[in-house]
Amino acid sequence: MARPTDPPPLIPGLPGLTRMPVLVTGGTGTIGSQVVTELLESEVPARVLTRLPRPGSPGEQVEGDLAAGFGLAGAVEGVQAVIHCATNPAQGQQVDVDGTRLLCDALARHNPEAQLIHVSIVGCWDNPLPYYRIKCESETVVTxxxxxxxxxxxxxxxxxxxxxxxxRLGGLALGVRDLRFASCDSRWLAKGLVDLALDEHVSPDPVEFAGPEVMSVRDLSALTAHVRGKRAPRMYHLPTIGGVLRGLADGSNLPGPGAIRGGRTYAEWLATEGNSGQ
Structure with missing residues (x-):
């Protein structure tokens, strides 16, 4: 059975017969760039909304500004789906909330049938971290x-x-006691997002993606230092005062039982791609 991201069969003599493009916002970011790569490797045209088009960059570069609403009409026209990866913690209201609303308005006017895949964060509804509040508000805009x-x-x-x-500060690292992560491989996540975009069925409930294992911040810190040839830092645990730190200590950032789990472990990713962040 073919996966949604398998390339379509080619018909001899009709080289131009391809799938409709998929628009990616935030296409130069960590997740968005992986999404663009996955689309192109799956022979699905990728259209990238960017404020500064760069010649030679992968995909079809479309000039536009999400926060200002500039260029959105042309960007959404003719696409089968939008994978909305754009985010800006420093300008969350303008980009994540108002920008998402402008994107939805552009879709309503110019491409009402296109599906919107809105990328959010596991646990954003369970922690009062200000950035998470912004992500919740942007989800509400979409829904x-x-x-x-x-x-x-x-x-x-x-x-x-x-x-x-x-x-770290010298040989000292800061962490929240009992903080754990189920971090995921951005390449694997991108494949999951593309599969959602190419699926004809809209999921009525949020879909969660998470890595295959849960590790404590202490173990992650020691593993990262070891792979990078450094001495493991001495961990200073911050007191779990306030809703944000208490929520993290209680695992508000961890996936639920219905999450899709997979991709490379942190150790596997670190050994192949993560050793450059010295």
């Missing part, structure tokens, strides 16, 4: 827009966790 959509929540990707546990 109340009337657009065909699927909410795809993911755990932190390996790249983020590597930056987090690799940060």
């Amino acid at each position: 109340t827009s009337g657009r065909p959509h699927t909410i795809a929540r993911a755990t932190q990707v390996h790249e983020f966790v590597a930056r987090l546990v690799g940060a």
